[in-house]
Amino acid sequence: MKKFLAALFVLVPGLALSAGGDVHLDKAHYDLTDKASLQNGAKLFMNYCLGCHQQQYQRYQSTFEDLGIPLELGQENLQFTGDKVSSYITNNMKPANAEKWFGAAIPDLTLVARVRGADWLYTYLRSFYADPKRPMGVNNLVFKDVGMPHVLQELQGRPVLAHEEAMVDGEKVERYAGIKAEGGLMTAEQYDAAVLDLVNYLVYVGEPGRLDLEHKGKFVLGFIIVLFIFVYLLKKEYWREVH
Template sequence: MKKLLVALVTLLPTLVFAAGPSVHLDKANIDLTDKASLQRGAQLFMNYCLGCHQMQYQRYNSTFEDIGVPLELGQENLQFTGDKAGDLITNNMPAEKAASWFGNPPPDLTMVSRVRGKDWIYTYLRSFYRDDSRPFGVNNVVFPNVGMPHVLQELQGLPERTHEERMIDGEMKDVYVGLKSDGTGALSAGEYDQAVLDLTNFLVYTGEPMKLERTRIGWFVFGFLLVFTLLAWFLKKEFWKDVK
């Protein structure tokens, strides 16, 4: 027991460090029934994310079907690798070279929403800022010292950390108040937030493609159990009505 306690005390600083700083996460109000949003999110993923990040547990044809895109139209506009419709969504980036370029191989994103959560993804993609000390010239508030470039920079522009002086404990201090884009992006701030929400929506879908169907079936099961319970109750009353 004494050795176990010593080990736990030794590991405590590591566990605290692994937990990372507490960062406020913005609410991602996604809607998996919004096929237009899912289609826009798929378009963003295929154009900006697939070059580095795979979805090796998701297939093109099932994705097109689920988000309401005709197969031929999906292959023409969302499938750039020449793979077959039934192939998994992968890329050709060598893992060894990716590790040397980015520090670690870019993770597969099929289940990222199940691991990180939709609010984390939504906030993370809106939290890049200029940092000339980093290899790709950017850092991230949610994921400090991230090895990923700001792949959506052409849409958002390059945000800067903004500060303002505030009175704290009787002293004027320079306080970080948020990020502000430099205005070079193709989208306005509101349009960029919507684009990130669409991409987040798509990533949540790929994390659990059957969620809507599972929910629909669940209501049928609930209804069946309710009817069965009522029938069983009436049957019990009928059998026991003459028993005193």
Template sequence: MKKWLAVLLLVPTFAFAAGGEYPNDHADIDLTDQASLQRGAQTFMNYCLGCHQMQYQRYQRTFQDIGVPDELGDKYLRFTGEKVSDYITSTMPEDDSATWFGAAPPDLTLVARVRGADWIYTYLRTFYVDESRPFGVNNLAFPNAGMPHVLQDLQGTPRLATEMKMIDGDMKEVSVGLRTDGDGKLTTEEYDETILDLVNFLEYTGEPSRLQSENIGKGVLIFILIFFVFAYLLKKDYWKDVKK
């Protein structure tokens, strides 16, 4: 956990800075998939919470919503010594981080609502080696991003794949995507799934009551439909007598 405290820091623009024109990949999230939410929560707590926090989300509410008993949540998801009833906050002093890096790392409670699930999914999968950058990496979705590639040990070392192509009569080297060196703990498919789980969790924290709200909305629509049928039949029966 400690080794990520330093590498997760320089990210003040992660949630709010404007992105480039790189096309977003679709994040096929499913808020009903509790196993995915649990895996996403574990990734967040292990790789992101060292610097970022979720100051509007409580541990206890999170554990209940994603189906994690408190004792398991305390063992695998709560590392900061806070109470289960506390908000999910980082142990990094905000004043110190602002002094060291110019601004405190942003809170990520609402990042999915601000940036969108597709953007986050694309962003976390498009880092590549760029020795000219301070952390030695750049990003296709967010050029010149100030964030290091904190998940590189999972993905492996990603590099731009290039080919020589004829453009306007000249042979030019152009990017044709990203390839990893194969030195990561996960395969490409497994890494994409890990990022999808993380995005799923971030989507949940952006609106924890979304599923409940959708269910209430469906119930209201069903009630309105049934009420409309009875109202129509009543109106029809009433006007039948009036016309006579």
């Protein structure tokens, strides 16, 4: 419980400042049973996110085991700190340096999917756009005046706001037509799929035992239904002569 509360205190100040209430959130159709997606999401997180964001309430070992990654392979390719495989997923960035470089404490992402929701994360990671007025050169439709850089720009390319002309009440107006990106390692479809894999992984980390609990929950509900039938029949038998 103490760790859970501590995580909330870490997450809320860094994330609650952005509302994004006017932006439509795209549906994140994640699948916690898709091991390939989870493994790719873990790879993306370790390579692009862990330099700044920690998951200090999640261990490497349990992550590798849950996602079907051999421990030696995981340590060699996804664990860059030299810690033991039983260590928590942390980095070496000092909080003082983080505040100096980014202007605010960097939130831990162990519970970000539970705090923000998968749809918010999926839309947020696909809503960066070039903005030379911002210190990092980018802004975000969901998180206005975002303080973090677009760490996935290498994959997506340089994103810019696109506009198109349209007739409204007989007048020509320019309206928003999405975000276009060029020069990335991925196509738009590939980038969306990669972001979904990353979101899938963050959802898993937020509640690693979710699938197991859902599986057990089905048996519990089945037991309750069967028990109800027997209790109902017993009640009818007990009250038969009274009625």
